Amino acid sequence: MIWPLSDDTNTALLLCAWLGGEDVYLPLEIQEYNTLEQWLLQNGYRPGNLIQPSCAEAAAQATGLGSDRLTALLGRSITLGFYLEEWQRKDYWIIGRRDVHYPKRICQFLQESAPPVLFGMGDRQLLDQSATAVIGPDQVMESSNQHAREIAELCVRHDRTIIAAGKQTLSAAVVESGLLSGGSVIWVIQGPVFGESLRKLFRRAKAAGKFLMLSGRSPADRRPIPQEPEVGRIAVALCDSVMYVDGTELSGDRYCMEDAVYSVLEQRNCFVRSFGQATAAAERLTHGGANPWIEVEMAIHEGLFEDRAEIIQGELLEDDHPDHEIEPTYLEIPASSKDLDSIEEAEEEDCEIEERAIFEGKATSGSGKRQQGGIQLDLFEQIPAEDGDEANTGSSEKEGADDSDNSSRESSGEYGIQGSLF
């Protein structure tokens, strides 16, 4: 359950959420919150214990955050209560970093820069599904938008969740195309997501459990932020593969998509599609290991849609968590073989060839290990499984068994392709 919020999440909101009007005592930055949280855990407390004046006082002194500041922030409880009511009525859910539902992928990838609180709207189960991020800078050409739409449609046909990020024309194209094709979409944006959710297409998709919006910023936070790297970073954290659609040399990159993709080149299958002259951003990504867009036939190999590793929900600081005994384990989900018959069969055979190539994934190995340039990467170390989720409780034995079925990776190597988009 997201509502009612846990004491820890309530406290994280009091400390970190911008509720508007702050100029005397500013909400804590992530680093400040991390310092505070670390001190609390080391001293046998949890964030929720800050409601006790003695705990708050001690924490303020030990961390140097200032007693007045902490007291003022924690004293916003009535104001927060009003906002929570509004957010609940608008069907937001709120997850704190210490909640078991906090998306594990974000914890794992963003580590200490994972937002202390996430605000979302829509079916959270989408966060657990195979996903492809289709992202790019601001102001791409129409051909890029068109390409993004096509990728979104392909994702839908292959039952992949699409991730869009930021509010540029490219994201709008991806989200719309994905939803109109009947697919599932996660849209990572900053600030209030509610206004967006009211569009007919979006509210219907949300009602059908096919649309989720996610933000690391409080819906009451109206500060303009020129660059929002968090958006791109959350998007790539949540996905299995990335399609970076190149812009032009004049394109801005408000959401720092290029940096986000660059940071994940080792862990995700990344593709770059340029139209005309590749930009410096695209060059940087391809030099760093991203796959330049190729003709899809070249990417065909066996086991295209089989096997993917999944990161399941858990807690970032599980060792410190007093309530949930979570066994750290290798995470791995048995291969869920895609029934190709269920894909729109014969008449799509030709395009299927293309699609298969696109949907090959580095993370598709049943072992949960991704292959990059012939190197086996164990991406899911120390990722705990949820209590009682036996299917997700991996073992080394299983890993071994699945490793034996990695012909698809090898075949991709035959074509000289270091990975595939999905």
Next chain:
Amino acid sequence: MSSPKNPSTLKDVATQYLRDAVGRQDAEFRDGQWESIAQAVSGHRVLVVQRTGWGKTMVYTIATRLRREEGAGPSLMISPLVALMRNQELAAEKLNLTARRMTADNYDDWADIYEELESDDVDILMITPERLANVTFFSRVLSKIKLGIGMLIIDEAHCISDWGHDFRPDYQRIRRIQKLIPEGAAIVATTATANNRVVEDVQKELGGDIPVTRGSLIRHSLELHNLRLTDPQVRLAWIAQVVPHLPGSGIIYVLTRKDADLVAEWLKSQKIDAHAYYGNAGERDKLEKALLANELKVLVATIALGMGFDKKDLAFVIHYQRPGSVVHYYQQVGRAGRGVEKAYGFLMWGNEDEQIADYFLSNAFPPQHEINQVLKVLEDVEGGLTVPEIMFQINLKGSRIEKILKLASLESPAPVIWEMGAWVATGEAEGFEISQDKIRRLQEIRNREKEQMRQYMDHKGCLMAFLQRALDDQTAGRCGKCRNCQGKMNQSYQPRAELVSEAKQFMGKRKIFIYPNQKWPASNLSEHEIHESETIKPEYRAKWGFVLCRAFDGNLGDRILRERRFRDHYSDEIVAAFIAMIKKRVSKFQYITYVPPHEGKKHIPLLAEAVANELDLNLITTASRTGIGGRQSAQKNPVQRARNAADAFVIDYAVEAPTILIDDLIVSGWTLTTLAALLRYDGCHAVLPAALVKRTLSE
């Protein structure tokens, strides 16, 4: 979070504030007052259940002052009525606190208040619960309060409870808000009228272990009388006869605005200084001040002047009709006698009360199929719709649509949201169902309340004790003052016969106008040029018209409705009254025409013929029905009515000379407006509408 202070020192400080506020240096706190203040100051929650006049306001104003001195942010007060806030502003002033209210009637002050909030110059900000629904507004307010809200004050907290007699939907929002407020925040909830069940419910909502201060509800100064005077003219006569002899000033409560106007006008005609006061009267503030200063003998008010209106020397409260429940009655009659030794409460009731009570009951909660209709319309559009736009699409009353939207928007998550000036469906709209169990439960409560009111009216024992017991006041006993305690149960209260006759005449002679509509309720109602623009062109408008009487007036209006339904023509008395009205008020018109009746109906042509014969006017049949559209009576909102009338008539015979256009019943007025516009479009120089009886859409 406040730092603890020495309690005895704090109490001394608080006592001094109390003395300064009441202007008496020997004043002491009443039982429970200081304890409640201490709870709030130390950042806890407290529920204060005390009778009006006990000093609940003193609890939260002194607590606010003490908390502000400790550096806390301003208090936010949710108060159900503007009248209440005005008194609270004055109470705060006595403690050198700055209280500001942000309500619909002081919009011009808002910019200043925002600035004051930003510079932390406001100590208590007061809003109505409905204001919380405006997210943009509320976010803006909260964003200005840099220190955060220091204390939450929930006035008339019984509204939080589902069981409460005052079902204010927006209080549900407060209910949720306070549950979401983390511990350690000061909340003061106050009420004067809550029985055990409501207190327990409110307690549960505010946290089970919340301390409650509770006292006796008896008002010793009040002398209660129940008067069985069913005819309106008799009640009017009684009021006119008695009010001049009552000391000081008072309030007369009525159930509808229409009755507020009737009673006020009648009293004025009897040289009694009376004014009507209701929800949207622009002069409410001025009237309240006039009553507070005893510049008025009596205010005739709907429930809009109720909870929290604080006039210590209010000498009498008269109920022209019975209120919905005993608790409402206690609350309203309790306005009187707070600071005087003797005050009066008179309860009258009439034949119409039952009908009005049933109307309010039946309309309290909309059925699911109507909810579905509204949500479906919203789901099918992009960007949302306003209420008039919804009214254009579905045949439901505007007030009904508003109620549905209000109830639905209070759900969490909400299926509809007010966003950017329109109602918009959310992802929750599809398949949304309101809890029928909850509705049934609330309707049962309303029915029980109605029954209890009936028992009170027939009660033979002490009236004050009945009221106290109804509110679970364990101290209830014989008051010794009420009509029953004085043994006057059988004493007649009949007013003088000549005054009754005068009241009857007054009711018959009241001018009721037909205001010429200037705008169609929607655009493109038909392809005819009269509907070309939403504004009705001046050259197509009717003149001011007249109506003989109102429906359900206990007099001619009732007879007209009966004859319209059960006879094939109107009686001579009605026709004569109508002719007299036309003769008196209309001149220079030589032609008369009428709204073409539905097939088989002859009332209107016969009426027109009689008027034409008697006043020597030329009777012409100018229009006929096209057969398009349904019966106007089946249309439930003005937009549907205007739409239904838009293509219903065709002019067969144009007339240029000024013409009287008559109908028997006027409800929304769109039939007359449409026909007048068609006549004028075809060259008629002037059209004057006249009708027998006026009824509202809700009647």
